[in-house]
Amino acid sequence: MKVKGFLIVLSGPSGSGKNTLISRVLPRIPNLKYSVSATTRAPRSGEVDGVHYFFVSDHQFDQMIAKNEFLEWAEFVGNRYGTPRPFVEKQIQQGHTVIMDVDIQGAVQIKRLMSDVVLVFLLPPTLDELRNRLKKRGQDATEAIAKRLEHSSEELEYIVDYDYYIVNDDLDRAAERLVSIINAERCRVARADLSAIQQLWQRRQN
């Protein structure tokens, strides 16, 4: 039975573990496609262009905005991040589920643009834990970490606009929850091909 594709957006504060969680979940669900974002920030250690992000220059980013190629974009701590639109739209048309991670500003923008989007808020267990993770990651200066934490605290207000939340206190459990959410959303009557169901049932007349 053909079902409608949809977009699932995982967002939450920087350091909540969005990327790790998505990489855990991707191999477990068929027809789940990751939407790679474009960013002007420098690659972190281990990040691969075209896999984790499309790393683009400021000039390239400007051009993509001008061509209306972003589903959403935002500036954060001096860098810009955006979601290329064509990939997402094509996958959804083919009935696939697209997953992406964006910050909270981006999620709010996408919800305004897309009629069928599932928003998941990923929470670190506490702000203290988030601070520890950002320090441990060692990719931001102390000042940048302080900025991120302040920002995260404000962003928590937006949780009420989300469909689901996952507390990332244990990676396995968090992955289990995200898998459940995606599989459940695939059982939505609102996305089912009701005419196909009805046709199956009409065959009894023959």
Next chain:
Amino acid sequence: MKVKGFLIVLSGPSGSGKNTLISRVLPRIPNLKYSVSATTRAPRSGEVDGVHYFFVSDHQFDQMIAKNEFLEWAEFVGNRYGTPRPFVEKQIQQGHTVIMDVDIQGAVQIKRLMSDVVLVFLLPPTLDELRNRLKKRGQDATEAIAKRLEHSSEELEYIVDYDYYIVNDDLDRAAERLVSIINAERCRVARADLSAIQQLWQRRQN
């Protein structure tokens, strides 16, 4: 974190496999409670009073109606079925998930009464398959089966009032889907204790 309890209603045509599915799922999810229905119909082979149903007389059923003890009740093929209200309300107040199976009339009644209910429609793959199952079960006369099938065909129209659907073509896969739906619904922001989340985050001030 304390979450709000809710009611999950599995319904679908007689013979779609509601009972079997629920008995598969119950041991897999903590704090999932089965709401035992009352019925005036005779026990089928293997059915235990107080476990599968409360088997009551017509007179007892009348008294329960008079005392407003039912969340819903309905008559079907000459027998009455009802959901005792106190158990469901108590479990939900304690933050548990309550699961029940009722026919489609019952589900529609419950949705009108309860503010927070999740409706799942269980579909046999085809009506032919449903006929085979009812014959194989051997608990209804040919005439009763014909009645049930006609009824089921009409009831399919109500699927649009449901949140989720599960096609029961494979019991393991159907159970997996129901588990996902319940676990996903437990991640709903609408049922989260947002003040508890916010308190965790405010601790950073200290």
